[in-house]
Amino acid sequence: xxxxxxxxxxxxxxxxxxxxxxxxxxxxxxxxxxxxxxxxxxxxxxxxxxxxxxxxxxxxxxxxxxxxxxxxxxxxxxxxxxxxxxxxxxxxxxxxxxxxxxxxxxxxxxxxxxxxxxxxxxxxxxxxxxxxxxxxxxxxxxxxxxxxxxxxxxxxxxxxxxxxxxxxxxxxxxxxxxxxxxxxxxxxxxxxxxxxxxxxxxxxxxxxxxxxxxxxxxxxxxxxxxxxxxxxxxxxxxxxxxxxxxxxxxxxxxxxxxxxxxxxxxxxxxxxxxxxxxxxxxxxxxxxxxxxxxxxxxxxxxxxxxxxxxxxxxxxxxxxxxxxxxxxxxxxxxxxxxxxxxxxxxxxxxxxxxxxxxxxxxxxxxxxxxxxxxxxxxxxxxxxxxxxxxxxxxxxxxxxxxxxxxxxxxxxxxxxxxxxxxxxxxxxxxxxxxxxxxxxxxxxxxxxxxxxxxxxxxxxxxxxxxxxxxxxxxxxxxxxxxxxxxxxxxxxxxxxxxxxxxxxxxxxxxxxxxxxxxxxxxxxxxxxxxxxxxxxxxxxxxxxxxxxxxxxxxxxxxxxxxxxxxxxxxxxxxxxxxxxxxxxxxxxxxxxxxxxxxxxxxxxxxxxxxxxxxxxxxxxxxxxxxxxxxx
Amino acid sequence: xxxxxxxxxxxxxxxxxxxxxxxxxxxxxxxxxxxxxxxxxxxxxxxxxxxxxxxxxxxxxxxxxxxxxxxxxxxxxxxxxxxxxxxxxxxxxxxxxxxxxxxxxxxxxxxxxxxxxxxxxx
Numbered sequence: 001x002x003x004x005x006x007x008x009x010x011x012x013x014x015x016x017x018x019x020x021x022x023x024x025x026x027x028x029x030x031x032x033x034x035x036x037x038x039x040x041x042x043x044x045x046x047x048x049x050x051x052x053x054x055x056x057x058x059x060x061x062x063x064x065x066x067x068x069x070x071x072x073x074x075x076x077x078x079x080x081x082x083x084x085x086x087x088x089x090x091x092x093x094x095x096x097x098x099x100x101x102x103x104x105x106x107x108x109x110x111x112x113x114x115x116x117x118x119x120x121x122x123x124x125x126x127x128x129x130x131x132x133x134x135x136x137x138x139x140x141x142x143x144x145x146x147x148x149x150x151x152x153x154x155x156x157x158x159x160x161x162x163x164x165x166x167x168x169x170x171x172x173x174x175x176x177x178x179x180x181x182x183x184x185x186x187x188x189x190x191x192x193x194x195x196x197x198x199x200x201x202x203x204x205x206x207x208x209x210x211x212x213x214x215x216x217x218x219x220x221x222x223x224x225x226x227x228x229x230x231x232x233x234x235x236x237x238x239x240x241x242x243x244x245x246x247x248x249x250x251x252x253x254x255x256x257x258x259x260x261x262x263x264x265x266x267x268x269x270x271x272x273x274x275x276x277x278x279x280x281x282x283x284x285x286x287x288x289x290x291x292x293x294x295x296x297x298x299x300x301x302x303x304x305x306x307x308x309x310x311x312x313x314x315x316x317x318x319x320x321x322x323x324x325x326x327x328x329x330x331x332x333x334x335x336x337x338x339x340x341x342x343x344x345x346x347x348x349x350x351x352x353x354x355x356x357x358x359x360x361x362x363x364x365x366x367x368x369x370x371x372x373x374x375x376x377x378x379x380x381x382x383x384x385x386x387x388x389x390x391x392x393x394x395x396x397x398x399x400x401x402x403x404x405x406x407x408x409x410x411x412x413x414x415x416x417x418x419x420x421x422x423x424x425x426x427x428x429x430x431x432x433x434x435x436x437x438x439x440x441x442x443x444x445x446x447x448x449x450x451x452x453x454x455x456x457x458x459x460x461x462x463x464x465x466x467x468x469x470x471x472x473x474x475x476x477x478x479x480x481x482x483x484x485x486x487x488x489x490x491x492x493x494x495x496x497x498x499x500x501x502x503x504x505x506x507x508x509x510x511x512x513x514x515x516x517x518x519x520x521x522x523x524x525x526x527x528x529x530x531x532x533x534x535x536x537x538x539x540x541x542x543x544x545x546x547x548x549x550x551x552x553x554x555x556x557x558x559x560x561x562x563x564x565x566x567x568x569x570x571x572x573x574x575x576x577x578x579x580x581x582x583x584x585x586x587x588x589x590x591x592x593x594x595x596x597x598x599x600x601x602x603x604x605x606x607x608x609x610x611x612x613x614x615x616x617x618x619x620x621x622x623x624x625x626x627x628x629x630x631x
Numbered sequence: 632x633x634x635x636x637x638x639x640x641x642x643x644x645x646x647x648x649x650x651x652x653x654x655x656x657x658x659x660x661x662x663x664x665x666x667x668x669x670x671x672x673x674x675x676x677x678x679x680x681x682x683x684x685x686x687x688x689x690x691x692x693x694x695x696x697x698x699x700x701x702x703x704x705x706x707x708x709x710x711x712x713x714x715x716x717x718x719x720x721x722x723x724x725x726x727x728x729x730x731x732x733x734x735x736x737x738x739x740x741x742x743x744x745x746x747x748x749x750x751x752x753x
Contacts, residue, residue: 514700
C-alpha cells in the first residue's frame with residue numbers, strides 16, 4: 001500500500017474542492033442576487049464535497065490502524081452532530097453554553113484524533129517532502145475557509161445554521177489535522193534519510209537472512225548480493241570482483257556494464273591488497289586516470305571483502321555517481337551486509353562441495369559395483385592346480401582386473417590387467433576389456449595373438465591418454481606347459497625351488513601404440529611346468545604400496561616374502577603377502593587396487609582327491625574377495 | 632598427493648620441460664597445458680627432463696601418449712631424459728622405451744634433435 005500516493009491523491013481532491021469552493025464563493029458574491037437554483041446547486045455541491053472531504057479525513061484517520069480503534073472518531077462525529085443540532089435548537093443566549101460545550105469537546109476530540117498520525121514515519125523522504133508541501137497548502141486552504149466570515153458564510157448561515165456549524169467543524173478539524181501533519185512531517189524531515197536507511201537495512205537483512213538458507217545457486221546468490229548492496233547503500237551500481245584461475249573478473253554486475261566494471265577493477269586492485277583487506281574501504285575515483293574510458297562519471301566507491309574460511313574470496317564493490325562520498329552510515333551498512341554476504345557465499349560453497357563430494361562418492365560406488373561384478377565370482381577348478389586370487393579395491397577404483405577362462409578340461413586361460421586412470425571411467429574400460437578377452441579366449445589360444453587382437457580393438461576405442469597393461473597366459477595341463485605374453489604389465493613371477501624368476505617378455509601396453517610396433521615387440525614365452533611351480537600374477541598396487549615415508553613396498557621385498565612362504569599352499573602365500581603389504585602401508589592410505597593371483601602346479605595331487613574350499617576371512621578393514629584354495 | 636611443477640627452457644629450437652615432484656592424475660593437467668602451449672607456438676621438438684621427478688603414475692604416462700602423435704606428425708618428437716631408476720622402470724614395464732627415445736642426459740637428447748634435423752626417429 002503506497003500511503004504517500006494515496007494521501008497525495010486525496011489531498012489533491014480536497015485541494016481541488018477548496019479551489020472550486022473559493023471560486024464559487026467569488027461568483028456568488030459578485031452576482032449578488034440570482035436565482036435560488038444556483039445557490040441550491042451550490043449548496044448541494046458543498047454538501048457533496050464536504051461529505052467526500054469528511055470521508056477522506058476519516059480514511060486518513062484510519063490509516064495504519066485497525067477499524068476497531070475508530071471509537072474516538074465516531075465519538076467526534078457524535079459531538080459534531082450534537083454541536084450542529086444544538087446550534088439549531090438552542091437559540092437563547094443563556095443556553096448557548098451547551099452548544100459551546102459541544103464545540104469545545106469536539107475540538108478537543110479533533111486535537112486528539114489529529115495526533116494519531118504515526119503513519120507518516122513510514123513514508124520515504126521524498127514522500128515526506130511532498131506531504132509537507134501538500135499539508136501547507138491544505139492547511140492554509142482549510143484555515144481560509146474556516147475563517148471565512150464573508151457573505152458566503154452568512155448565506156450558509158441563513159441556509160442552515162446546523163449545517164454551517166457542521167461544515168465549520170469539519171473545516172476546523174481539517175485545519176488542525178493538516179497543521180499537525182505539517183509540523184510532524186517538518187520534524188520528521190531531518191531524520192527521514194536515516195530512518196529510510198534503517199528501514200531499508202532491516203528489510204534487506206530480513207530478506208537476506210532468508211536467502212542464506214534458501215539460495216543454492218551461486219550466480220543467483222551473488223546477483224542478490226549486489227542488488228541489495230545498491231539498495232542498502234543507496235549506490236548507483238554494484239558488482240563483485242571474483243578471483244577465478246588467478247584472474248580477477250567482475251561478476252553479478254548490477255546497473256553497470258562488464259567493460260566499465262573491469263576497468264574500475266584494475267584501479268581497485270592497484271589501490272588494494274587483495275589478501276590484506278579486512279574491512280570496508282572508501283576510494284575516490286578522482287585518482288583514477290582511466291576514468292574517461294568509463295561510460296558513466298562515477299565519483300566514489302566502497303570495497304568490502306567477502307571472506308570464506310578466513311580467506312578473501314571476492315570483493316564487493318558499491319559505486320556512486322554523485323559528488324557526496326559514502327558516509328560512515330553507508331560504510332557501516334555495507335560492512336554489515338558484506339559480512340552476511342560472506343556467510344552466504346561460504347555456505348553456498350560448502351553446499352556445492354558436499355554435493356560434489358556426494359556425487360563423486362555415488363560415482364565411486366557405481367564403479368566399485370561394476371568392478372565387483374566384472375571380477376570372477378570364484379576360482380576355476382582344476383585337479384592339477386591350486387588357485388588363489390585376492391583383490392582389494394582402493395577407495396578410488398583403480399582399474400585392476402583379472403579373469404579366468406576355462407577353455408577346456410585341460411586348458412585354462414587367465415588374464416590380469418590394469419586400466420590406467422581411476423574411478424568410473426576405469427571401471428567402464430575394465431568392463432570392455434573383460435568382454436574383449438572373454439570373446440577372444442573362445443576363438444584364439446595363443447596369448448600373443450590374443451593380446452595383438454585386444455590391442456587392435458583397444459587402440460581405437462581408448463582415448464589417447466588411456467592404456468591397459470595386461471598379462472595373458474594359457475596353461476595346458478596335458479602338456480604341463482604354460483604360455484605367457486605380457487603387454488606392459490608387471491612381470492610374472494615364477495617360484496621354482498628356492499628361486500623367484502621374473503618372467504618379463506617384451507611387450508608394450510595395450511592402446512599405447514597405434515601402429516605395428518605393438519605386434520613387432522610382443523613376445524610369448526613358453527614354460528614347462530615342474531611340480532610345485534608357483535605362478536604369481538600381480539598389479540603394481542602391491543609393489544607400489546607406500547609406507548608413511550612414501551617408500552615403495554617394492555619388488556625385492558615382495559619376492560622375499562614369496563620365497564619365504566613358497567612351500568605353503570597358495571592361500572597361505574597370498575595371505576602372507578597381503579599381511580605384509582598391509583603392515584608395511586598401515587600408515588598410508590591405499591592408493592591403488594591390489595590384485596594378487598597365485599597358481600600352483602600340483603600334477604600329482606589330482607590322484608589324492610579330497611578338496612576343500614574355504615573363504616579367507618577379512619583382514620583388518622580391507623576386503624578379501626574370491627579367495628579359495630584347493631588341497 | 633604432493634607438489635608438482637614444471638618449467639620450460641628453450642635451447643635453440645628445442646624446448647626443454649623440466650619436471651619436478653609427483654606426476655599423477657591430479658597434477659597431469661599442468662604438463663598437458665605445457666604441451667598445448669608448445670604446440671600452439673609450433674614448437675615440436677620437446678625434451679622432457681625427469682631429473683627432479685619423484686613419481687609418475689599411469690595418468691602421468693598418458694600425457695605423453697596424448698601429444699606424441701600430433702608432435703611427430705609435425706616432424707617433431709618428445710624425447711625423455713634423466714630418469715631415475717624407479718621412473719624408468721615404470722616406463723620400461725609399459726614398453727615406452729620401444730616407442731620413445733630415452734636418454735641419460737639432456738644434452739644427448741638435444742644433440743639428437745640437431746643430428747636428425749628435426750625428424751622424429753620413430
